[in-house]
Amino acid sequence: xxxxxxxVERASRxxxxxxxxxxxxxxxxxxxxxxSSMPLLPVARGQSGVKDKGDEAACDYWRYCAIDxxxxxxxGGSVTTCPPGTEPAPITWVGTCRNAADGQNYxxxxxxxxxxxxxxxxxCNRNEGDAPxxxxxxxxxxxxxxxxxxxxxxxxxxxxxxxxxDKTA
Amino acid sequence: xxxxxxxxxxxxxxxxxxxxxxxxxxxxxCHTETGVGLPGRVPSLRGTLxxxxxxxxxxxxxxxxxxxxxxxxxxxRLAEVLNWAIRAFDDGTQPAQVSTFTAxxxxxxxxxxLLEVNATRxxxxxxxxxxTTPRDTRSDR
Numbered sequence: 001x002x003x004x005x006x007x008v009e010r011a012s013r014x015x016x017x018x019x020x021x022x023x024x025x026x027x028x029x030x031x032x033x034x035x036s037s038m039p040l041l042p043v044a045r046g047q048s049g050v051k052d053k054g055d056e057a058a059c060d061y062w063r064y065c066a067i068d069x070x071x072x073x074x075x076g077g078s079v080t081t082c083p084p085g086t087e088p089a090p091i092t093w094v095g096t097c098r099n100a101a102d103g104q105n106y107x108x109x110x111x112x113x114x115x116x117x118x119x120x121x122x123x124c125n126r127n128e129g130d131a132p133x134x135x136x137x138x139x140x141x142x143x144x145x146x147x148x149x150x151x152x153x154x155x156x157x158x159x160x161x162x163x164x165x166d167k168t169a
Numbered sequence: 170x171x172x173x174x175x176x177x178x179x180x181x182x183x184x185x186x187x188x189x190x191x192x193x194x195x196x197x198x199c200h201t202e203t204g205v206g207l208p209g210r211v212p213s214l215r216g217t218l219x220x221x222x223x224x225x226x227x228x229x230x231x232x233x234x235x236x237x238x239x240x241x242x243x244x245x246r247l248a249e250v251l252n253w254a255i256r257a258f259d260d261g262t263q264p265a266q267v268s269t270f271t272a273x274x275x276x277x278x279x280x281x282x283l284l285e286v287n288a289t290r291x292x293x294x295x296x297x298x299x300x301t302t303p304r305d306t307r308s309d310r
Contacts, residue, residue: 090207094198107193109202135239147207162202167187168194 050161051101059124063108066095066128068140069157072113074122079159082113086155089114091147093140095129096165105165111158114145119156187246188253195240196250204258216260217294218251222267226293232270232278234286244279245272 054061056073063079064071076083088111095108131139145154193202200206204214221227231237231251240247248270255267283289 090201091211092198094194096194107190109193109197135241147210162197163190163193165190165194168190 050099050106052099053101057122059122059126062097062099062101063106063159063161064124065097065126066093066108066130066140067110067157067159068125068127068130069110069112069123070119070155071122071124072119072156072158075113075119075156077113077156077158082111082158083116083119083155086113086115088112088158089144089147091144093142093144094162095140096168097128106161107163107165107168109160109162110140111160112144113155113158115153116155117153184249185253188249189257191242191246191250192254192257195242196236196254199236204254212290214254215258219255219259219267221293222251222255222270224293228270228274229278230283230289230293232275233281233283235282237275238279238282240279243272244276247279248272248275251275 056063056079057071059067059071061079071079072081072083073079077086082088090111092109092111095110096105097108098105127140130141133139133141143152143154145152199211200214201211204218206213218231221231237247237251242250251270
């Protein structure tokens, strides 16, 4: 039968002989500082495969070329994710935006995030390619939250790249 | 001969990509990226489009719905999108047995928009199933 007490005792004594208390404290301290600073390090926030440049919380960011609403990046979400407590409306309007970083045109889906009252920060109203209300899928004047599960309250808008726009007629 | 086959295959892929991009630009806003629509509000294309395209009443319905009659795509491009969507959203409904839509067919039918869209759909497809989970399955990018 294995004597666990003896095993642990021997391992502890071996560790105490070979490793100083200061070095243990230093190692633990390094791990703590390292772990806490990891979220602060710069990360690639662009979609994989898309060269992305610009401030996602600024209205002149390239993906926002046909947007009309509050930027979710200023409201606790990101350029593609709704803030906590809201959900994206599945019915959207669609625009085509040119990415200056690679000179390509991309199809962008603008999904309203719904379920909380209006965010009120970073209002952005750019209307490239915006169409009148009688062409709803390319009109940005609707409150698309009427099509969501949580229904009407509009909070902010995200901008998802859904594809290239290099072969459209 | 071999180069001809490669050329034809390449052209088909280019047309598919053009059709997909036109779908994203002109149809996705309502029918969603995956074609599931919004149960109770926007009809799903998955499975149903291929079924509708298999008989004259269904084809007439498809070509006269608001999304088709109000589309700004020219007939040839619109036919291309419809034929791509049948394959992309077939969900095992054997699209090989479906005749493709032609530009002439699209141009002729879209001059006669449907007034009773839901009733016509029910007549050609049968009563819709009960609304269950109105969720889209696309991922955030």
